[in-house]
Amino acid sequence: MPVGTAGTVKAVPQETLESLGAEIILGNTYHLYLRPGHEAIRRMGGLHRFISWPRAMLTDSGGFQVFSLSQLRKVTDEGVRFRSHLDGSSHFFTPEHSMDVQIALGADIAMAFDECTEYPADRTRAEESLRLTMAWARRSLDHFRSHRDEVVWRDELGGQTQNLFGIVQGGMYADLRRQCAERLVEMDFDGYAIGGLSVGEPREMTLEMIAEVLPLLPRDKPRYVMGVGYPDEIERYAKLGVDMMDCVLPTRAARHGLLFTSEGRVNIKNKKYAEDQNPPDPACACPVCQRYSRAYLRHLMQAGEALSGTLNTIHNLAFYLGIMERVRGELAGQE
RNA sequence: GCACAGGUGGCCGAGCGGUUAAUGGCAGCAGACUGUAAAUCUGCCGCUCCUUGGAGCUACGGAGGUUCGAAUCCUCCCCUGUGCA
Numbered sequence: 001m002p003v004g005t006a007g008t009v010k011a012v013p014q015e016t017l018e019s020l021g022a023e024i025i026l027g028n029t030y031h032l033y034l035r036p037g038h039e040a041i042r043r044m045g046g047l048h049r050f051i052s053w054p055r056a057m058l059t060d061s062g063g064f065q066v067f068s069l070s071q072l073r074k075v076t077d078e079g080v081r082f083r084s085h086l087d088g089s090s091h092f093f094t095p096e097h098s099m100d101v102q103i104a105l106g107a108d109i110a111m112a113f114d115e116c117t118e119y120p121a122d123r124t125r126a127e128e129s130l131r132l133t134m135a136w137a138r139r140s141l142d143h144f145r146s147h148r149d150e151v152v153w154r155d156e157l158g159g160q161t162q163n164l165f166g167i168v169q170g171g172m173y174a175d176l177r178r179q180c181a182e183r184l185v186e187m188d189f190d191g192y193a194i195g196g197l198s199v200g201e202p203r204e205m206t207l208e209m210i211a212e213v214l215p216l217l218p219r220d221k222p223r224y225v226m227g228v229g230y231p232d233e234i235e236r237y238a239k240l241g242v243d244m245m246d247c248v249l250p251t252r253a254a255r256h257g258l259l260f261t262s263e264g265r266v267n268i269k270n271k272k273y274a275e276d277q278n279p280p281d282p283a284c285a286c287p288v289c290q291r292y293s294r295a296y297l298r299h300l301m302q303a304g305e306a307l308s309g310t311l312n313t314i315h316n317l318a319f320y321l322g323i324m325e326r327v328r329g330e331l332a333g334q335e
Numbered sequence: 336g337c338a339c340a341g342g343u344g345g346c347c348g349a350g351c352g353g354u355u356a357a358u359g360g361c362a363g364c365a366g367a368c369u370g371u372a373a374a375u376c377u378g379c380c381g382c383u384c385c386u387u388g389g390a391g392c393u394a395c396g397g398a399g400g401u402u403c404g405a406a407u408c409c410u411c412c413c414c415u416g417u418g419c420a
Contacts, residue, residue: 003371028370058370114370167370251371252375258368269365270365
């Protein structure tokens with residue numbers, strides 16, 4: 001799932017995402033709440049209509065911002081007080097508030113408000129963080145279920161109502177993770193996510209946590225690992241049975257000049273590509289690789305041209321989506 | 336021709352007697368990026384040599400001079416900009 005935090009998958013227009021075959025993109029509750037404001041988006045018919053995206057959307061709850069904006073927030077049982085990174089103003093987020101905002105935005109999938117536990121976190125800290133996430137999961141679900149019918153754009157949601165996913169936390173402690181998963185499943189969410197991974201821990205640990213939790217999540221509901229990963233990682237997780245993943249890596253790295261290809265990483269800024277007439281990835285069928293050379297992409301990057309970010313991002317997203325398409329084919333072939 | 340103001344490392348531009356191979360910025364080279372405070376951040380960036388650390392050399396228009404010591408002070412010369420003729 002390409003990440004479109006502020007109502008755009010940075011540098012790429014919606015029609016291009018469609019043509020690349022993206023079926024679902026993300027939006028972010030915290031960022032859209034601050035700007036342009038969830039009420040404004042609600043008045044304009046919801047997030048799908050506002051950004052003109054006809055396919056599925058998922059909004060993250062703002063839980064990750066509890067983690068990433070740690071310098072600007074204060075966490076209590078009730079919720080989180082944030083200082084806006086835009087203007088310094090103070091805002092209070094609770095699970096109920098996050099649900100209200102996400103209901104106003106109207107994405108197909110909303111996420112429970114959680115606390116993304118930092119790494120490293122000792123057991124006491126992980127337990128405390130998990131306690132908070134569990135309490136917030138309950139409150140998120142109760143509030144969501146009792147309010148989601150207040151605002152629904154059924155056309156945008158394919159005639160359906162919104163769904164809510166729970167998020168498994170527990171630091172890097174397998175037993176805490178399992179305990180969390182079991183309790184979330186009892187609450188009966190519409191889907192389940194594994195969060196708090198790829199926050200600095202070794203890769204084997206990430207894999208271990210996923211492997212521990214996945215078997216406890218119902219197979220007939222979507223299983224989503226949040227915030228991963230590198231090309232080889234998403235392929236591996238998908239083969240384990242993960243249905244959904246999102247990551248800023250393909251888009252952010254693209255804007256910074258890093259292309260993921262069948263031949264590995266290509267840092268398109270490198271001098272060695274200055275007159276390289278080959279496509280970014282000879283094995284790639286994406287519109288960028290069909291038309292442009294490494295030399296041109298390097299030039300755009302060097303010249304600071306906006307098109308650079310656009311073309312690089314299109315390629316990386318095509319590469320990522322291609323991995324998933326291939327794995328899906330392989331998995332289907334096995335059954 | 337006269338009067339001011341200037342000439343600093345690829346470029347712009349600080350420094351105005353020692354802690355200065357010389358602040359910054361740009362350009363250049365390389366690296367990082369994992370539910371986006373990211374078109375961002377980090378490192379290198381005169382030359383040569385050895386292992387980190389260092390050693391040597393060459394540098395602030397040119398040539399002299401003052402001084403223990405000069406990009407910084409003095410003299411002359413060259414060049415640039417602006418103003419007046």
